[in-house]
Amino acid sequence: MNKKICYLLGITIAISSTSIMAYSDAEIEKRFQYYEEKIQALEKKIKSGVVDKKLKKQVKRNKKKVSRMADALSAEKERVQINGFMTVGAAKADDELGTGYIFNDRINFRGDSKLGMQFDYKLSETTSATVQLVARSRSEDTWRVDAEWAYISHDITDWASTRVGRLRIPFYLYSESLDVGLSYPWVRPPIDLYTTLITSFDGIDFVFKANTGPINHRMQIWAAAQRGADNGNLQQIDIYDSYGINITSNWNAITARLATTKIKLEGTQTLEFTDIIPFANLPAIAAATGASSVNCITPYILDPTQSTCSQWGLGFDILDTIHYHSAALQYDDGNLLLLYEGAVLKISEDTVFGDDRSNSFTAAYRVASWTPYATMGRSKSEASAVGPQTKRKSRSFGLRYSLNDSTAVTVEWNHFYDMQGSGGFNASAIGAGDTDLDDTNVYSIVVDAVF
């Protein structure tokens, strides 16, 4: 009896003399666990027949202490929520293809690798602040951090909310989660559609939700203020006067989406070429293509007269309006996924690219931890000031393996064929004279994780 009281007193003193404030969250959790176990042991002792009033009181007191600690923990946890995602990926193409994913003929980790962290801070029942920082190494060989999302959100009513700040442009079905590998089945969303000059805007959006019977609808209207978009490819382009509207409807496994986006672009874009051209010819080329500037980047080393250039650039002033109209239809019952998405782009000035039409169809089937998938796509671009009409078709096959519920490895082979012009790839990378690249391949492997 004495022993037991001493033992209990000892524990009580230990608990009451512990200062909670001095410990880190992890340590608090550990102690929390420890005390919980102790209490359970004590309760067992009581149940086994020792009916001592003092004991019961002390157990009650300790229980209260534990639940107060639990409340303190959960209150802290509720204020800020931190979530993250990460992709480590390598890709290699048969040829120098360029694009934002930097496809070239060397194994390259830069295009797909990234790390994202998101902080959600609840300011009140109806207002919250969110920042999503994404680090990539696309440009040069240094990692660059960008705030992809940074906004304050407010619930106006329970069916209408608004966000102000930096948001991603919701061009297509997976545009907003473009960086989160686990949110879609592929290594990256099909580039037949998902390559855009810019990905986010600074402005405001309104989201409305409604139901018609069993169907849920979500409509979004957004408008951009000015946004500078330097995507590291020697261009500085601003968007302004831009807005869009989209509606997504969902009924069980079926999702349908219609979207339209209008973007006005202003800025300069530089295209690089690696043809060997005499200096004297450069101004004429500039005049012929409507470029506003031309410069030689690297003189041709092997020319003793030093009058030829082996790497040169054309600068284009862009003042253009692009309308993106897209439609998507998806069936996903957890095992079978079928997705069709198509888009039409209408460009007013056709400076650097012409009107575009793209389609993509994907089928995926999940069996245990494996999800094989196949995608077919095609895209076509009208002639522009700088290039001829381009066309290309694609056929892709991939396989995803879920290592656990938050990590997956995906391998993908993209085969591009029936290419006309440069197939819509970086014409300057391939070489202005060499437009008879008929087909090419891209091989990729990524590990995606969320935490």
Added chain:
Amino acid sequence: MKTSTITHMLTVGVAFFTLSTLAEVKVIGHNSIKEKNLNQETVTKLYLGKQDKFPSGKKAIVIDQEPGEDIRDEFYTKVVNKNSAQLKSYWSRLIFTGQGLPPKRVLDDDEVLELITDNPNLVGYVSGEADVSGVKVLFSMP
């Protein structure tokens, strides 16, 4: 004769029922709420963030349990029809596009019961063996 056959069948029925409660999932709410029961579709919508109200219009806040609890996997696989990888993928799309955050998580059945008896807006799930005498069972699945 008839009565004893019925009693016999009932006994067998109860026996089966008791056996099946070992893997049963119960969705519970506070005793005072209007709702008598919820259907599977409503429970699914609540737990996937597609709905945040009871059918009566009252605010509903769902509580989840920590990953690792067996009852969690049972609940999501049986009732919501998603395994944990599909659930992670679903929520990652919503979280990182600012469309929603997953429900709060608590340690186990006991914590769920404790919180629900204190708050009439909460909805949680517990295993069949849990003591649900102080709360209302809104939905169950064997």
